[in-house]
Amino acid sequence: MNTSLSPLKAITLIAISILIVFVGILYIKAPSTIVLLTAGSAVIILCLLWGIKWDAIEKDILNSLQAMFIPILILLAVGMMVGIWMLSGTIPIIVYYGLLLIEPSIFLFVACIACCLMSIMSGTSWGTIGTIGVAFMGVSLGLGIPLHYTAGAIVVGAIFGDKMSPLSDTTVMAAAVSDVKLVDHMKHMLYTTVPGLMISLILYLVIGFQYSGQIADENISTIMSTLDSHFNLNPLLILPPIIILIMIYKNKPTLPVFGVGIILGCLLAAIFQGKGPAEIAAALNNGFTGSTEVEIVDTMLQRGGLSSMLGTVALLIAAAIFGSPLRTAGVIDIILDSIQKLAKTGKTMMLSNLSLHSFIFIITGSYYVTFAVLGPMMKSMYDKYGLHRKNFSRTLEDTGTALAPLIPWSVTGAFIAQTLGVPTGEYALFAPMLYLGIVFAIIYILTGFGISKVKPTEIKVEKNASQTTDLV
Template identity: 80%
Template structure:
């Protein structure tokens, strides 16, 4: 039996996958989880018919799910942490003072910059989105700013910090698999990331001023009075996010850090809000459920809980069911071999790699998979054409880290949609930095601006030298 499929069969699997996904999600509006499982099942059946052993598929499937296990645990921990921080009054207090001090006209601008700062210091987009991001969504409701706008600003800020922070796992991983110094990788990403951030910030200023005249002071006053009545808003309630930020900044493991946040939230809920063990357990499991009697306040507070994240966990497992058999069938190997045969210049090679990683990331939904699988296989291509490998490490982030929030079934995209309560398609338009990085990357490849060069590896090969000159 073959270890990999032939090129025509690999292309057939890809075409079938695309047809099932687009027809299921767009034409029939079916749930993404079911569509991904259906596509995965079709790929598995055809692969086995064409000679791929089930043992190989099973191993890759288990490996994919195993790689997602820690992110899944973090996802569940964030759900519990949001629920208990609502019950303890931590998030309501942040919302209260956000309504008190932030002007609606600059709200989106401030949100984006605040998330940039926290994510750079903490090195985690998930930690940023699951803490101050959730609080900002509550402020957004109070100010009357559309939630997709706010979600977009939160995501842009969080992902910018995730890409630029030396503490970020994606930053470290993309540099490592490309054999690039971390500082060189971060500096090189400025070319594609900063222009997108600036354009995003300008967008948030424009959107903010457009909505600044529609805010009702009476509504804000009502929200603040309701929060003040139902919660004991003591400054000590800010302790959990401060501790979380400090621990993550000190590069402590994310899962234990969130555990500390959950424990602190439970203690504060008991001490300052008078909640018992039953109420605390319910908030951890089901989220904040108490009713304040004011519909707008209930809308911003009734979030979190472990149960609310289970659907997202199912989506991530479905993504593994879909993506892993493509790897088992050798589809990635077939495509890479085709690129190596067809790429005649450094430009065409870089454009092909950018397209391939984007495509494979959309398929698998996990940069942990694509970085680890494609990184070691692609990086050597750059040596042949006299191109620095930091061009490749930047491509991984532009088409992985930044693209992740735009893919509903990706680990990050599913986490954001569930945590912020806004569908991926609703906030995507208001997070331009995420896709502008790819656009700028393509422009740089075509023009040669921002493309780092080195001496070709095979110096005696005049063809390789010519390829480098073509850039």
């Protein structure tokens, strides 16, 4: 093992960096980007004091940033696409028709499906929960359905869509840090995500048939009438997401595909909504900023834009600054070597990674931090056992994105509890998809089903691809 520092000093770096991350996130509650920059700065200072040359650190930082360049461009493209799809009416028409599907006896089922669709198309579970999720909670009150049932259905739908959307920053980030093609990552997640969704939907049907009544919720009516009055809801507006999803699943290059989505959004905004070049450019940069004078609808629509992704871009840069000096100092090698000594087989290695990521995520409550820090450390371990790295990217989402709503102190868990007005512990049992993903993941690891392998020649290609972070 080739390390630039002694094992004792390397362990000291690990301890200090982890301590700064935990204290910063859990106690100070500072933004994740600032915490990572602080931890990275501390590591760099110690490395310099212990004799590591700045040139070596700088080289590793630049290499990490170069590997993240394509994911950063994809994130920026996603932001622009969401903004222009809001302006063009593409996302509004999806919400509008989704709300038309509601029937009392299948309310929970439909609420989950509607949240799935909106989250897939918009790429945001938070936006889904904070908009139509809130509206569905009002409907639940009118029907006399317990709010924790409805909250569970909303969260399952929103998280499923978040995991399976090519517009989701967590989906893009999990694929990026694992050096996996975005479409491969999304397809592989179906193994652990779809069974949990099916079980959840069956549960909602069973619960839902106990209730009946009429839906006359003011929020639903307000949303639909406002969308209808402010947008030309022509059915052709649904074409962009359909075209994009087809192209994505046919393995077309991600950036050009998103470019097609942006161009289509611009054309539809001009043709159907009568928007001029200045308004289209503003939506691409700042997202939808128009006002309908209805608060719940404005909350739903006012999102997207290139600027909305700058925070995530900053986080990726901070992660590079945090992780690169650890790599330069040989700390990454020590971590990998320790896990590999304990993991004698591919199964034990995958179980170790699943357990480690779950543990650190539960402590930090931030998948942005765990994806960015642990992803670059663990991805290469899968090559040794002839396992495809998409097994790892799936693990990140099963133990991060899906687990987040179940952790009360996580940012996502706190947001959901506050937004829907239901404590985490009350809706957790009625959101089985969130924890069944981990159960199915463990079963697959033990049985070998749903575990993708690669040939030695493919491993070499994968390593070469990782140098350019080819997500497409």
